[in-house]
Amino acid sequence: MSLKYGVLGLLKGEPLHGYEVKNRFEAMLGGTWEVNIGQIYTTLQRLERDGLVKPVGQRGDRRKLQYELSDAGQKALDQWLAQPDSGPQQLHEDIYVKLLLATRIANGDLQPMLARQKRTYLQRLRDLNRLEERARHDGRIDLARLVRGALLHTEADLKWMDELSSERFGAEEAE
Amino acid sequence: MNDLVRLTDVNKVYQGGITGALNGVSISVEKGEFAAIMGPSGSGKSTMLNLIAGLDRPTSGTITVGGTDLAKLSEGGLARFRRDTIGFVFQFFYLLPNLTALENVLIPAQLKGSDAKARARDLLYKLGIKEVADKYPARLSGGQQQRVAIARALINNPTLLLADEPTGALDTHSGDQVMELLGGLHRDGQTILLVTHDAKLATRNAARVLSVVDGRVVDDARLESPERAASEVIRVRSEETSR
Numbered sequence: 001m002s003l004k005y006g007v008l009g010l011l012k013g014e015p016l017h018g019y020e021v022k023n024r025f026e027a028m029l030g031g032t033w034e035v036n037i038g039q040i041y042t043t044l045q046r047l048e049r050d051g052l053v054k055p056v057g058q059r060g061d062r063r064k065l066q067y068e069l070s071d072a073g074q075k076a077l078d079q080w081l082a083q084p085d086s087g088p089q090q091l092h093e094d095i096y097v098k099l100l101l102a103t104r105i106a107n108g109d110l111q112p113m114l115a116r117q118k119r120t121y122l123q124r125l126r127d128l129n130r131l132e133e134r135a136r137h138d139g140r141i142d143l144a145r146l147v148r149g150a151l152l153h154t155e156a157d158l159k160w161m162d163e164l165s166s167e168r169f170g171a172e173e174a175e
Numbered sequence: 176m177n178d179l180v181r182l183t184d185v186n187k188v189y190q191g192g193i194t195g196a197l198n199g200v201s202i203s204v205e206k207g208e209f210a211a212i213m214g215p216s217g218s219g220k221s222t223m224l225n226l227i228a229g230l231d232r233p234t235s236g237t238i239t240v241g242g243t244d245l246a247k248l249s250e251g252g253l254a255r256f257r258r259d260t261i262g263f264v265f266q267f268f269y270l271l272p273n274l275t276a277l278e279n280v281l282i283p284a285q286l287k288g289s290d291a292k293a294r295a296r297d298l299l300y301k302l303g304i305k306e307v308a309d310k311y312p313a314r315l316s317g318g319q320q321q322r323v324a325i326a327r328a329l330i331n332n333p334t335l336l337l338a339d340e341p342t343g344a345l346d347t348h349s350g351d352q353v354m355e356l357l358g359g360l361h362r363d364g365q366t367i368l369l370v371t372h373d374a375k376l377a378t379r380n381a382a383r384v385l386s387v388v389d390g391r392v393v394d395d396a397r398l399e400s401p402e403r404a405a406s407e408v409i410r411v412r413s414e415e416t417s418r
Contacts, residue, residue, distance in 0.1 A: 031405040111393075118386070119396045125378040126398045127408045135405075143405065150409050151375050158374050162215070165388070 003035065007043050008052060008069060008077040015056045015066040018044060030135065030143035052076055099164070111165060118161045124154050178239075179335060179366055180204040180227055185236030187222050187390075195222045197233070198390035204368060206334075209361040211369045211377035214387035220370045223387065224337050227368065228261050229253045241334055258283055262328030266340040268320045270312040270327075276319075277308040280326045291330070298326040302356060318349030325356060336360065339370045354379055 003025075010016060010024050022040045026033065044067055047053040052073035056066040069077070095117050102110055128151045135144040180203060187197040194217040204210055212220045225231045226238055229245050238245045241260060248256055257263075270279045277295055284291035299305045302322045312320055321341060328336060338357065342350030350373075358380040361367050371377050377384060378398065386394040 029411055032409045033411040034406060115386075115394050118394065122374065122378055122384050122396050123398050124408070125374055126382075126400065127403050129375070129379040130400065131403070131405060131408050146411070147409065155375050166215070 003039065004043055004047065005077060005080045007040070007047065008073050008080075011053055011067055011069045012074070012077065015068040017064055017066045019063065021067075028142075030140055030146070032143075032146065047073065095161075114161050114165050118158060118165075121154055121158045121161065125151065125158070128154060177205045178203040179206040179208075179241055180368070181237075181239045182223070182227070183237045185223075185226065185233045185238060187219070187226065187231070188234045195219050196390045197222055197226075200236070200390070200392055202385060202392055202395070204366065206366055207361075207364055208383060209357075209367045209369070209381045210383040210385060211371055211381035212385045212387060213371060213374060213377060215372070218387045219390040220387045221339055222390075224339050224368065224370050227335070228263055228337050229257050230263075259331060260334045262325075262331070262333035262336040264321070264324055264328050264336070264338040264341045266343040268312070268317075268324045268344070270320055270323060272312050275309050275311055276304070276315065276323045276326075279312070279323055280330055282327060284330050295326065295330060298329055299323070302326055303352075316349065317345050318352055321345060321349070321353050322356065325353070329360070334366065336365050336367045337370075338367065340372070341369070342371070342373065342376060350376065 006025055006028075007021055010021055010028075016024070018037060018040050021044070022035055022037050025035060025040075041062065044053065048055065048067070050072075052070055053067040054070050056068050059065060095113075098113065099110055102113060128147050132144050132147040132151065135141070135147055182200050182202050185197055185200045187195075189196055197219045200219075200223065212223060214220045222231070226233050226245075227240060229240075229248070232246070240256070243256065243260075245253065245256070270276075271282070274282070276299065277292070280295040280298060281291055284295070296305065296308060299308050299322075302325060304319050304322045304326075307315055307319055307323065312323070315323065321344075325341075336357075341357070342353050345353060354376050357367055357369065361380060367380075369377065369381060374384075382398050382400060384394075384396045384398065385392050386396070
């Protein structure tokens with residue numbers, strides 16, 4: 001849902017039209033979140049329907065139509081900012097499902113699978129390190145902070161693989 | 176043969192315990208490489224480093240460094256090998272407390288006198304701590320002490336720099352600085368073998384990661400270093416993926 005609030009946040013400073021919202025949103029996220037212009041228009045239409053933004057000037061060519069934040073939009077934005085992230089933790093761990101299935105299908109030796117995954121995480125760490133370096137070099141401290149978070153997550157993934165390796169994950173089912 | 180270090184079927188058995196033992200390790204490291212050795216404590220990674228440094232001898236197997244078979248060296252020969260070929264950086268710095276930073280750097284110098292002194296000062300300058308030359312270790316921060324220790328390790332222009340958890344006793348910021356220094360030395364051509372349990376720091380500089388578990392090298396990962404766009408490395412979750 002944060003695209004909605006991202007748009008609200010960008011409109012707080014000044015009225016913007018759809019393309020400006022798209023460009024500023026992507027620039028803010030340093031290329032880590034790409035949105036298509038259709039998503040932006042849909043989001044703006046919904047926000048207008050819900051009374052959170054309002055068009056500035058005449059409705060005509062939608063590419064030129066600017067939007068600004070309404071009072072209700074301001075309130076919704078403030079509320080969202082004040083709330084901690086909650087809800088269940090989102091994991092996209094294909095590797096876990098692979099291990100579960102491989103435990104049933106293969107005969108317990110999951111070490112090669114874990115080792116391959118570990119290599120991927122090591123490579124990711126290296127890529128992230130370089131990205132962080134570049135972000136700092138470019139003065140994008142905000143992006144560097146995001147990369148830092150990703151580094152720590154990947155480090156945890158690696159530790160998880162090590163733990164599974166040392167537990168001989170899968171061996172218990174094979175015995 | 177470009178291998179600077181070569182271990183062939185190296186075993187190390189310790190009396191009365193298995194921790195730190197090595198079990199048939201064969202690896203080679205080329206000149207100019209920056210390789211990290213990772214593994215849990217007691218896995219044998221420090222043992223590997225100590226054997227390569229000639230601080231200890233293997234139970235069986237051969238270790239050659241720069242073409243020299245370490246088993247063929249006498250104790251005196253091994254001491255000269257360590258002094259001339261190896262620079263060693265430890266987790267807890269091991270600076271002598273009653274010597275100044277500059278005097279500590281000069282301990283291993285073969286050439287006494289003004290040449291060595293000039294080189295020591297130059298190293299302190301390069302490592303960003305020229306102002307601490309005449310201070311005693313107790314007056315220095317952990318990061319400064321480790322940089323003095325790195326200068327000491329480099330004073331004889333070692334062919335091989337070995338570092339055993341060099342950031343282990345440092346805060347994140349000082350640790351980052353020390354790793355950055357090691358990265359700079361590597362870019363200048365220094366061959367470095369780093370033992371660490373910090374994958375984040377290891378992959379920052381090392382393009383090769385050896386994983387050691389229970390005295391065996393279980394993986395030898397060579398990492399790529401392409402310039403990747405941010406979007407190829409990170410995606411902040413969007414509606415499409417979380418739906």
